[in-house]
Each structure stands twice: as structure tokens, then as C-alpha cells.
Amino acid sequence: MVLVRSALLLLDEPSVGIAHRLKMEIFRAIRAIQQAGTAVLLVEQDARSALAIADSAYVLEHGCIVREGAARDLGNDEDIRRVYLGM
Numbered sequence: 001m002v003l004v005r006s007a008l009l010l011l012d013e014p015s016v017g018i019a020h021r022l023k024m025e026i027f028r029a030i031r032a033i034q035q036a037g038t039a040v041l042l043v044e045q046d047a048r049s050a051l052a053i054a055d056s057a058y059v060l061e062h063g064c065i066v067r068e069g070a071a072r073d074l075g076n077d078e079d080i081r082r083v084y085l086g087m
Contacts, residue, residue: 009033012043027053047084051075059084 011030015023023046031053034040044050051057054071059080067074074080081087 005036006038008039008041010041013045014042015044015046015049023049047080048075051085 009030014026014030018026027049030040030042034053042050042054051071051074057069057071057074058065059067059074067077067080075085
């Protein structure tokens with residue numbers, strides 16, 4: 001049997017409707033997959049959790065990219081924090 005590692009994992013809202021404890025497990029698993037060398041494209045409304053594991057991020061409004069950059073930079077941006085993170 002030959003095992004093939006995927007180069008890319010696409011995820012659309014993996015935490016929607018999930019209890020907080022399970023959501024944390026899902027994001028830990030995503031991080032482990034990413035650290036093992038698989039690229040991850042994640043679409044997620046929980047911006048705080050997504051930014052915590054992302055390298056790069058894109059902010060969409062009505063289907064259009066309105067901001068993009070390093071996840072760390074966006075997570076520290078005052079406008080992003082106020083509008084999307086409720087801080």
C-alpha cells in the first residue's frame with residue numbers, strides 16, 4: 001500500500017455549529033496538519049481562531065477582498081480587532 005500526503009487541505013467553516021471544546025480540538029488538528037507540511041486554505045467566520053493558526057489572511061466583505069496580509073499583522077490591526085474580533 002502506498003500512502004500519499006496531500007499537498008493542500010481545503011476547509012470551509014470547520015467550526016460552525018461545534019461546541020467550543022471540539023472546536024479547539026479541530027483547530028489543534030488543523031495546526032498539526034499544517035506543521036506536518038500540508039498547505040491549508042481555511043474559510044472561517046471565527047476570525048480569532050483562524051488568525052491564531054494562519055500565516056496569511058484575507059478579509060472578505062460581500063465576496064470582495066478588503067484587507068490582506070500577515071495574520072499576525074491583521075490580528076494586531078485596531079480596525080480588524082474592533083470590527084471582526086469584537087475587541
